[in-house]
Amino acid sequence: MTDTRSAADTRLKAAIVTVTPFQQNCTLVWDGKTRHGVVVDPGGDVPRIKSAIAQANVEIDAILLTHGHIDHAGGAAELREALGVEIAGPHVADKFLLDDLPNNGKRFGLTAQAVTPDRWLDEGDTVKIAGRPFAIFHCPGHSPGSVVYFSKEQRFALVGDVLFAGSIGRTDFPYGDHAALIDAIKRKLLPLGDDIAFVCGHGPTSTFGQERRTNPFLQG
Numbered sequence: 001m002t003d004t005r006s007a008a009d010t011r012l013k014a015a016i017v018t019v020t021p022f023q024q025n026c027t028l029v030w031d032g033k034t035r036h037g038v039v040v041d042p043g044g045d046v047p048r049i050k051s052a053i054a055q056a057n058v059e060i061d062a063i064l065l066t067h068g069h070i071d072h073a074g075g076a077a078e079l080r081e082a083l084g085v086e087i088a089g090p091h092v093a094d095k096f097l098l099d100d101l102p103n104n105g106k107r108f109g110l111t112a113q114a115v116t117p118d119r120w121l122d123e124g125d126t127v128k129i130a131g132r133p134f135a136i137f138h139c140p141g142h143s144p145g146s147v148v149y150f151s152k153e154q155r156f157a158l159v160g161d162v163l164f165a166g167s168i169g170r171t172d173f174p175y176g177d178h179a180a181l182i183d184a185i186k187r188k189l190l191p192l193g194d195d196i197a198f199v200c201g202h203g204p205t206s207t208f209g210q211e212r213r214t215n216p217f218l219q220g
């Protein structure tokens with residue numbers, strides 16, 4: 001586990017636990033004062049996520065999912081049971097992926113339970129993360145139900161596999177839609193501000209400004 005931000009008092013803290021053979025960035029986000037927070041995308045390796053929660057000394061209020069792929073959602077049901085909290089997200093368009101997690105896991109030699117979130121999310125919804133409002137943007141393309149969590153106050157977003165540092169989410173699935181993905185990034189995310197820092201599903205963090213200027217998929 002590495003601390004990605006050692007923020008001032010009013011800023012939320014975040015820590016990444018890399019999980020599954022896909023090196024997915026399961027992310028803890030919490031308030032340093034109240035020590036309440038959430039787990040975003042517990043894709044697997046649940047014992048390691050639980051020890052990261054203990055190490056950060058955080059009381060988890062909820063589990064949030066950005067989309068239905070196994071590396072993001074494969075450990076969600078197990079962690080929900082262990083923590084006794086609710087799961088919010090993704091958009092209901094990813095229900096078919098969440099229902100198919102056990103079968104999908106077999107293909108990769110992973111054990112995963114199917115999961116039904118307690119709350120589906122949609123464009124314009126708001127969820128509380130450590131007491132702060134995060135706006136929901138529905139950004140299909142990588143998966144039909146991908147959502148992005150955005151805090152205007154914190155200048156921070158959790159984008160899942162929509163956007164990466166220097167890349168974008170894969171769309172070579174039967175349900176992938178490259179044009180929709182590019183449209184969502186350009187129309188919904190980049191206008192939020194160049195200064196917005198984001199944690200993505202794989203690899204290093206970045207900012208929307210850095211990606212707007214240099215990401216090869218977003219030029220032209």
Ligand SMILES: [Zn+2]
Nearest residue numbers: 067069142161
């Ligand atoms: Zn994905």
Ligand SMILES: [Zn+2]
Nearest residue numbers: 024071161201
């Ligand atoms: Zn992923």
